[in-house]
Amino acid sequence: GWGVGNRQAIVASPRSRLPSLSLVTLSGIGTVILIIFSFWYVRADFSKLWSPRTGQLLSAIVRAAFPPDSSQINQLFTLSQQTLAMSIVAMTIAGLGGIFLSFPAATNLLSPGGLLYPEQPHHLPSKIFNLKSLIVVVLSRFVLLFARAIPEPIWALIFLFVLFPGILPGAIALGLHNLGILGRLMAEVTENLDRRPLRSLTALGATAPSVFLYGVLPRTLPRFLAYILYRWEVCTRATVIVGLVGAGGLGRLLTEQLSSFDYRGLVTTLIVFISLTFIVDLISASVRRTLR
Helix, strand or coil: CHHHHHHHHHHHHHHHHHHHHHHHHHHHHHHHHHHHHHHHHHCCCHHHHHCHHHHHHHHHHHHHHCCCCCCCHHHHHHHHHHHHHHHHHHHHHHHHHHHHHHHHHCCCCCCCCCCCCCCCCCCCCHHHHHHHHHHHHHHHHHHHHHHHHCCHHHHHHHHHHHCCCCHHHHHHHHHHHHHHHHHHHHHHHHHCCCHHHHHHHHHCCCCHHHHHHHHHHHHHHHHHHHHHHHHHHHHHHHHHHHHHCCCCCHHHHHHHHHHCCCHHHHHHHHHHHHHHHHHHHHHHHHHHHHHC
């Protein structure tokens, strides 16, 4: 009854937590050591932040930047439209590509005993099926890793060379980088699904495509859309980075203003860009709330 079995569970439960606690402790100690080593290695001298020379340079920049220059407001409106269009095209590429690659990149979807195949398919030998599922997972994860490992400016430089200067190379560059990030996040959503409802569908005779359409996709798609909307706000900020290398939008104008020391125009451009990012964040947050 209660006595022996539960006493053994009570005694065994602290011991079962010892490996995880020791791993957490070692990870914390290692993190602290890495932080201390990093500050020592870069030889950070924070005294320069409040030195008299820093204060003089900062005050000179502030005096040169105010009041902001509003003579380019029409150009800023046009470039804001280009920046917004670049982010939308980029997130369309990233969202569709991330959804498409996230499912084969999930380790528990196509593998034997996974979400779609709780049992070994009868028409394939076990070794061939295991090998095929492993190859699909490895290739999908490699594509996602490759896409997100290359920074957006490098992707932008490649497509600027291959295509032409403009917002399209910047949109493709942002789309590829965010595709790798979204695909990995979406794969984790699939890997964390509760298997019990899917096993119930399989027990009722549902085929693997039916389980995917009626079990996996409806439970993952809202999370996918939430991730896409969140990355849209991040992607809008990243348009400045690809614009700095010539991909158009507000980033290109910022490059010109920085190179010509036009601080008044730079402040105006930053105000417009921050306002655009704030609007995108409001839209993204409101839509994400409706998905909950």
